[in-house]
Amino acid sequence: xxxxxxxxxxxxxxxxxxxxxxxxxxxxxxxxxxxxxxxxxxxxxxxxxxxxxxxxxxxxxxxxxxxxxxxxxxxxxxxxxxxxxxxxxxxxxxxxxxxxxxxxxxxxxxxxxxxxxxxxxxxxxxxxxxxxxxxxxxxxxxxxxxxxxxxxxxxxxxxxxx
Amino acid sequence: xxxxxxxxxxxxxxxxxxxxxxxxxxxxxxxxxxxxxxxxxxxxxxxxxxxxxxxxxxxxxxxxxxxxxxxxxxxxxxxxxxxxxxxxxxxxxxxxxxxxxxxxxxxxxxxxxxxxxxxxxxxxxxxxxxxxxxxxxxxxxxxxxxxxxxxxxxxxxxxxxxxxxxxxxxxxxxxxxxxxxxxxxxxxxxxxxxxxxxxxxxxxxxxxxxxxxxxxxxxxxxxxxxxxxxxxxxxxxxxxxxxxxxxxxxxxxxxxxxxxxxxxxxxxxxxxxxxxxxxxxxxxxxxxxxxxxxxxxxxxxxxxxxxxxxxxxxxxxxxxxxxxxxxxxxxxxxxxxxxxxxxxxxxxxxxxxxxxxxxxxxxxxxxxxxxxxxxxxxxxxxxxxxxxxxxxxxxxxxxxxxxxxxxxxxxxxxxxxxxxxxxxxxxxxxxxxxxxxxxxxxxxxxxxxxxxxxxxxxxxxxxxxxxxxxxxxxxxxxxxxxxxxxxxxxxxxxxxxxxxxxxxxxxxxxxxxxxxxxxxxxxxxxxxxxxxxxxxxxxxxxxxxxxxxxxxxxxxxxxxxxxxxxxxxxxxxxxxxxxxxxxxxxxxxxxxxxxxxxxxxxxxxxxxxxxxxxxxxxxxxxxxxxxxxxxxxxxxxxxxxxxxxxxxxxxxxxxxxxxxxxxxxxxxxxxxxxxxxxxxxxxxxxxxxxxxxxxxxxxxxxxxxxxxxxxxxxxxxxxxxxxxxxxxxxxxxxxxxxxxxxxxxxxxxxxxxxxxx
Numbered sequence: 012x013x014x015x016x017x018x019x020x021x022x023x024x025x026x027x028x029x030x031x032x033x034x035x036x037x038x039x040x041x042x043x044x045x046x047x048x049x050x051x052x053x054x055x056x057x058x059x060x061x062x063x064x065x066x067x068x069x070x071x072x073x074x075x076x077x078x079x080x081x082x083x084x085x086x087x088x089x090x091x092x093x094x095x096x097x098x099x100x101x102x103x104x105x106x107x108x109x110x111x112x113x114x115x116x117x118x119x120x121x122x123x124x125x126x127x128x129x130x131x132x133x134x135x136x137x138x139x140x141x142x143x144x145x146x147x148x149x150x151x152x153x154x155x156x157x158x159x160x161x162x163x164x165x166x167x168x169x170x171x172x173x
Numbered sequence: 174x175x176x177x178x179x180x181x182x183x184x185x186x187x188x189x190x191x192x193x194x195x196x197x198x199x200x201x202x203x204x205x206x207x208x209x210x211x212x213x214x215x216x217x218x219x220x221x222x223x224x225x226x227x228x229x230x231x232x233x234x235x236x237x238x239x240x241x242x243x244x245x246x247x248x249x250x251x252x253x254x255x256x257x258x259x260x261x262x263x264x265x266x267x268x269x270x271x272x273x274x275x276x277x278x279x280x281x282x283x284x285x286x287x288x289x290x291x292x293x294x295x296x297x298x299x300x301x302x303x304x305x306x307x308x309x310x311x312x313x314x315x316x317x318x319x320x321x322x323x324x325x326x327x328x329x330x331x332x333x334x335x336x337x338x339x340x341x342x343x344x345x346x347x348x349x350x351x352x353x354x355x356x357x358x359x360x361x362x363x364x365x366x367x368x369x370x371x372x373x374x375x376x377x378x379x380x381x382x383x384x385x386x387x388x389x390x391x392x393x394x395x396x397x398x399x400x401x402x403x404x405x406x407x408x409x410x411x412x413x414x415x416x417x418x419x420x421x422x423x424x425x426x427x428x429x430x431x432x433x434x435x436x437x438x439x440x441x442x443x444x445x446x447x448x449x450x451x452x453x454x455x456x457x458x459x460x461x462x463x464x465x466x467x468x469x470x471x472x473x474x475x476x477x478x479x480x481x482x483x484x485x486x487x488x489x490x491x492x493x494x495x496x497x498x499x500x501x502x503x504x505x506x507x508x509x510x511x512x513x514x515x516x517x518x519x520x521x522x523x524x525x526x527x528x529x530x531x532x533x534x535x536x537x538x539x540x541x542x543x544x545x546x547x548x549x550x551x552x553x554x555x556x557x558x559x560x561x562x563x564x565x566x567x568x569x570x571x572x573x574x575x576x577x578x579x580x581x582x583x584x585x586x587x588x589x590x591x592x593x594x595x596x597x598x599x600x601x602x603x604x605x606x607x608x609x610x611x612x613x614x615x616x617x618x619x620x621x622x623x624x625x626x627x628x629x630x631x632x633x634x635x636x637x638x639x640x641x642x643x644x645x646x647x648x649x650x651x652x653x654x655x656x657x658x659x660x661x662x663x664x665x666x667x668x669x670x671x672x673x674x675x676x677x678x679x680x681x682x683x684x685x686x687x688x689x690x691x692x693x694x695x696x697x698x699x700x701x702x703x704x705x706x707x708x709x710x711x712x713x714x715x716x717x718x719x720x721x722x723x724x725x726x727x728x729x730x731x732x733x734x735x736x737x738x739x740x741x742x743x744x745x746x747x748x749x750x751x752x753x754x755x756x757x758x759x760x761x762x763x764x765x766x767x768x769x770x771x772x773x774x775x776x777x778x779x780x781x782x783x784x785x786x787x788x789x790x791x792x793x794x795x796x797x798x799x800x801x802x803x804x805x806x807x808x809x810x811x812x813x814x815x816x817x818x819x820x821x822x823x824x825x826x827x828x829x830x831x832x833x834x835x836x837x838x839x840x841x842x843x844x845x846x847x848x849x850x851x852x853x854x855x856x857x858x859x860x861x862x863x864x865x866x867x868x869x870x871x872x873x874x875x876x877x878x879x880x881x882x883x884x885x886x887x888x889x890x891x892x893x894x895x896x897x898x899x900x901x902x903x904x905x906x907x908x909x910x911x912x913x914x915x916x917x918x919x920x921x922x923x924x925x926x927x928x929x930x
Contacts (some may be wrong), residue, residue, distance in 0.1 A: 046217035047210020049448070051398040052480040056854035059398055087210035096208065104204035107819040110660055110827065112207030113399040113448030119208060138862040145854070147396055147449050148660075150826035151862040152870075153819075 016080050020045065021089025029076045035069075036060045038076035039086060047087035047116045051145070058144030061117035062086045068124040070143070087116035090123060098164040099123050099157070108157030110148035118144045122158045130166055134159060192739065194671035194678045195882055198819035201664045202683060203446070215402040215418045215445040216477050223404070224253050224301040226459075226466045226476035227308040229315050230485060231290035231297055234550040234847020235324035235337070238286050238297070238317060245314040246300060251307040254469035255315075257298040258285030261465065268431040269457035270424055280521065280553070282432075282461065289322070291339055291520035292552045293848045294485025301466040301474045324550040324847035328494055328515040331361040331547050339520060339548035349543055352513040353387065353496050363522035364546035368529060373498075376509025376539030380500025384576050388568040389913040390896065391840035392492040392517060395557050396859050399448020400478035401487060403460040405467040411435075413467075416443045417460050418450075420657055421696025425456040426688045432461050441689040444657045451831070452556030452698060453488050484852035488555025489841055491524045492517040495568035497531055500539075505582050507591045509539035512568065516561075518546040521553020527561020530893075531569040534600050534630045534785055535591040550847040556698065559631050559889035563832055563896050567914060570627040570897035575910050584626050584901075585613055597782035599811045599875035604628055606871045607787040607809035621794045622804070623906025628787045629832075629893020633886025635778040635879075636695025638706045642670050642713040644770040646763065648741060648755030649680040650717070652710055655694030656685060660888060661820045662702045666710045668816055669881060673714035674721070675739040676755065692775070700886025703816065707881035708776040717772025724758050724765060782877040784811040786890040788829055792902040799922030801837060801903055803864070809871040813885030822870045825891045829868060832895020834860045836914050 018025045020043055027042035039045045039062070048071055051059035055070040062071045063085040090097045099122050102108065109115045118141065125132070125140035132140065137158045138151070146154060206212040243255045258281065267280045283297060284290050290297070298315050302308035325337040334357050345358035346365060377383050403417040413435060419425050422444035430437045447454060459476045467474040478487070493516045500509040514528040528544035557563075577584040585608045592600045608614070608626070616624055640654040652670055656662060667681035685691065695701055718738060725743035726733045729751050737744050743758065745751035762770045791805035808829050815821045838858045842850040851857045876883020896914050903921060904910045911924045 040217075041219070044219070045210070046213075049214070049399065050216065050477070051400070052854045054480065054853055054855060057398055057480075087208075091209060096205075100208040103208050104200050107198070107201075107823050109201075109204065109207050110823055111397070111399070111447060111449040112203065112212050113214065113397075115207050116210045134867065138865075142861040142863040145396075145398060145859060145861060147398055147451070147831070147859065148827045149823055150828075150830035150868060151860075151865055152826045152868045153823060155862065155867070 014077065016077055018043065018076070018079060018084060019082070020084045021086060031077060033076045034072055035074040035076045035079055036071040039071060045086050045088050049113050049116060051113065058121060059114050059117040061120040061144065063120060063124060066124065068121050087120060090119065097123065099126065099161040102157040102161035102164065106157035106160055107153040108149065114144060114146045118146060118154060122161065126158070126162055126165060131162055194668045195816045196818070197668065198817055199664060199668060199678050201661045202667060203658070203663065212446045214399055214448050215404060215416055218404050218416055218475065220404070220406065220473040223473040223475055224303055224470050225305045225308045226299055226301045226463055226474045227312055228296045228482070229298040229312040229317070231293060231295040233290060233319055233321060234293040235289065235291065235322040236319035237289050237322060238284055239320050240318040241286055241298065242316040243298060246311040249307060249311050249314060251303045252300060252311045253303065253472055254301040254466045255298065255311065256465050256469060258283035258288070265433055267457045267461055269428050269455060292550050294552065296486065299462045299466055301470045325361065326549055326843050326845060326847050328517045328547040328549060331549050332359045332515065334360065336360045339550055343548065346545065352543065354513060359545060361548040362545050363518050363548045364525055366526045366528065366544045367542065369541045371539035373509045373511045373539045373541040377498070377500045380508045381503040382580070383498060383500045384572060385496065385498040386572050386575065386912055387494065387496040388571060389494050390492055390564045390567055391914065392489045392554065393557065393835045393839045394484060394487070394489040394841055394857060395451035395453045397449025397451055397453065400480060400483050401454065401458045402477040403463040404473060404475045405460070405463040406473040407464070407467045407471065411439055413440045413464055415440065415460060415464065416445055418447050418454055419444055419456055420447065420450040420454045420659060420698050422657060422688050423655060423693055424696045425460055428456045429461060429464060432457070433464060441687055443687045444685065447657060447659050450659055451558045452560060455696060455698065458487055480854060481852050484841065484857060485849055486552050488553060490557035490560070491554035493564040495528065495531065495565065497568045497572050499572055499576060501576060501580070505587055505590055507535050507537045510537050512542040512544070514542070514544040515547045516545065517549055517551065519549055519551035519553050522546040524554060524561050527565050530562050530565035530630065533569050534593055534628065534783070536593055551843060558828060558831060558892040559629070562629055562631060562893040563835055566627065566629045566893045567896040567900065570894060571900050574625065574897070574901040575904070578904070588628065597875065597877045599873055600785050602875065603785050603809050603811045603873045604787040606873050607789055607807050610809070610869050610871050611789040611807040613789065621796055621906055622791065623794070623902045623904065624789065624791050625898040625900065625902030625905060626789045627894035627897035627901065628785045629890055630783055630785045631700065631890035631893060632783040633704050633781045634699035634701045635705045635781060636701045637777050638694050638709040639692030639775045640706065640709040640713040641692065642710065642717045642772040642774070644717060644755070644759045644762065646759045648759045650674055650676065651682045651684055653684045653686055653691065654706065654709070655688065655691030656702065656706045657697045658685070659697050660824060661817065662697070662706065665703055665816045665820060666706060669707055669710050670714040673711060673718055676741050700888040702886070703884050704781055704880045704886045705776055707884055709774040711774065711881045712776065713772040713774030715772065716774060717770055720762070720767065720770045720772065721755065721758055724761055725753050728753050728761060779879040781879060781885055784813070784885045784887065784890055786810045786825070786894055788894045788898045790833060790898045790902050792899070792906055794903060794906045794921060796925065799918035799925065801916045801921060803833065803837070803866055806866055806868045808868060808891065809873055810887060810891060811873040811875050811885060812887050813877050813880050814874055814883035815872050816882065816884060818872060821872055821887060824887050825870050826868045828889070828891025829895055830860060830865055832892040833899045834864070836896035836899030836916060838915050838917065840915055
């Protein structure tokens with residue numbers, strides 16, 4: 012049975028019809044036409060579908076769309092500030108933290124949430140924080156570089172505001 | 174430049190290199206789209222009226238189909254197509270040409286009634302429906318009856334007398350005279366490769382010591398994070414349009430034409446952004462079926478494999494059982510090597526030729542090998558980054574480390590003593606570079622710690638490629654070609670065109686054409702891309718440059734020889750006043766006799782030179798749990814010339830991790846009944862960021878004369894040494910040589926406990 016629900020994604024309202032079993036990932040990709048979140052495994056193991064639900068990273072393949080009504084969802088399409096990319100996005104570009112790019116949206120969503128929890132992490136802490144996102148191309152070294160560079164950039168900005 | 178040069182960007186891109194556009198770590202052209210979610214992968218496509226394709230698969234590894242009834246599926250509302258062996262023409266089959274060095278394979282599209290299914294997960298039928306849910310239900314409604322047959326799962330069982338035959342028509346291969354499989358005809362043989370140089374018997378007789386070991390390595394899955402996906406549409410006049418995740422859209426076009434008996438000109442293939450391929454995306458897994466469903470449904474159809482399907486029915490790397498016998502002299506020289514190998518090629522064939530890599534990059538006077546593709550009840554394997562090299566290198570290089578350990582020789586010194594030398598190769602320099610970076614001579618280890626070193630060789634292939642470099646009216650430049658960019662190669666091509674035309678890299682745009690529009694481009698496999706397309710683009714840019722200089726010579730009333738092209742303008746040497754910008758020339762060209770500036774470049778094939786990846790790893794083994802932790806990693810590679818050093822490092826580090834993780838944790842597992850045991854990412858473990866330490870990467874540059882600016886192809890070699898280095902490090906830590914990969918905690922624990930008992 013299909014039901015009309017309204018999702019708040021990237022601060023916009025999306026009225027969509029879903030079934031009870033519709034996953035958030037499918038609602039985002041097929042109904043909201045936001046295809047930045049990727050499907051790599053459908054079992055929550057690869058992290059390519061990571062989005063933010065009320066600021067927390069979740070694998071959207073394991074979340075039912077209907078359960079997210081009334082919550083704030085942010086996808087990779089919503090992290091840049093207008094034309095200004097998020098410092099984590101910039102750092103992934105500059106540090107070579109991406110190759111094929113299929114894990115990149117999820118990796119960036121996890122990194123942004125992680126850096127909010129831990130603004131000045133060690134490399135080991137970054138590795139720990141990213142363990143739910145699989146990348147098969149980079150060997151992770153340059154992804155850790157990127158998160159570290161973003162942490163410095165974000166920390167600098169936070170410092171300048173004080 | 175012939176000297177070894179270590180370049181390490183170790184930081185952000187955009188490192189300046191004078192006015193040069195090559196040799197710089199520029200930000201990838203596709204980076205913005207990839208960090209913002211804008212990059213379009215095949216699964217992101219939605220078309221009006223699009224249907225979803227799905228497969229019904231065999232739950233058994235070996236069975237004969239006695240009946241298929243699709244009537245209830247066809248009657249389900251919303252189903253737009255159902256196809257089985259019975260609905261297809263008998264001259265249609267899967268035809269796949271992989272990389273230039275891999276075999277061409279043919280298999281039927283579906284088994285029909287009376288035929289056998291040969292592996293768990295084999296396709297029996299495909300359906301298309303207006304929703305995924307209806308497609309799923311339609312598959313459930315297809316009734317198939319099977320007569321179960323005993324499966325054969327292990328290659329060492331499959332070759333024995335009386336073994337179950339996977340291919341009923343196969344005939345036994347002649348018995349060997351020596352080695353572990355000697356004495357009886359070999360069964361289930363799908364292919365064989367034999368080589369002999371010198372006289373191994375005499376070599377072993379003359380050796381001071383002779384070692385013999387058998388190495389076993391399981392199948393591994395490439396595990397690209399984007400599963401195989403295709404969208405197909407067929408117009409009323411029969412024109413087929415395909416959007417697909419592939420390493421080679423021209424290969425897909427030719428495979429579809431050959432498989433489905435459609436003329437090339439009636440097929441147009443769009444290569445979409447590829448979410449990882451590593452050798453597995455040359456087509457034939459979903460694209461052929463997608464076209465057949467679209468033909469029948471008369472609507473666009475999308476098939477997106479699930480991760481589960483990836484493990485059941487794609488083309489993973491073959492496992493292998495390789496016995497190696499090696500004779501050494503008293504003063505530490507390799508005298509003779511012999512290998513006997515069984516490659517687990519499932520229901521298919523191809524791969525056993527890679528056994529020749531057991532010989533390695535060493536001077537070995539006497540070498541002999543007898544290698545076989547062996548059928549088992551598993552899916553046919555395919556290419557995985559340097560196909561066969563990690564398996565053969567595991568056997569060859571691990572044994573070298575064991576010999577060194579037993580003889581008290583240093584494994585780096587031993588390799589340096591025995592390595593071949595020659596023009597355009599830098600084996601010794603590359604190994605020395607990584608040994609220096611790891612401080613090998615003064616390496617320290619604590620309790621339960623160990624070091625492993627290994628090298629893996631590879632020579633890039635080359636393939637036909639065409640490119641067009643043309644100038645906009647504002648003096649900026651575009652490249653048009655049929656290159657499938659997997660690894661950042663579009664960016665490198667832009668750097669090459671910019672270098673030739675004396676403009677900033679940012680002034681070059683790159684356009685990939687579909688197969689209807691672009692000049693032919695070989696597939697992105699076999700490490701061919703930068704070597705082959707690089708030459709084509711360089712030639713096209715040089716052609717455009719010639720036109721630019723002709724126009725400038727006319728305009729400046731000077732001889733071409735007196736002109737200098739740099740910084741976006743052409744100037745008469747010694748007369749800075751006499752100058753014209755590329756923007757002016759771009760405009761002038763439109764009104765000139767010759768018309769717009771269009772440069773063309775084509776390349777077919779020229780030989781490259783062999784490179785090696787040299788890698789060193791340090792591990793710590795937990796004696797209580799058997800868990801192996803990598804604590805340090807070093808790697809070097811002779812890249813010929815690093816056009817984009819950051820990109821080179823990315824290839825090296827990614828390949829290194831794939832190699833080491835095959836040695837550490839990756840294995841496709843099959844039960845005794847042939848069913849796949851770990852068809853998901855929870856059970857088939859690939860490494861996360863937590864499983865690997867930082868990697869120290871050293872680029873070595875020994876140019877090859879046929880590569881653009883000396884480039885060697887580097888995509889594949891970094892995966893080759895990892896298994897051997899990892900396994901050897903575990904032996905160094907525990908004192909036990911475990912000859913079966915991967916080094917799972919249970920295997921390490923049982924081997925080390927057994928040794929102590």
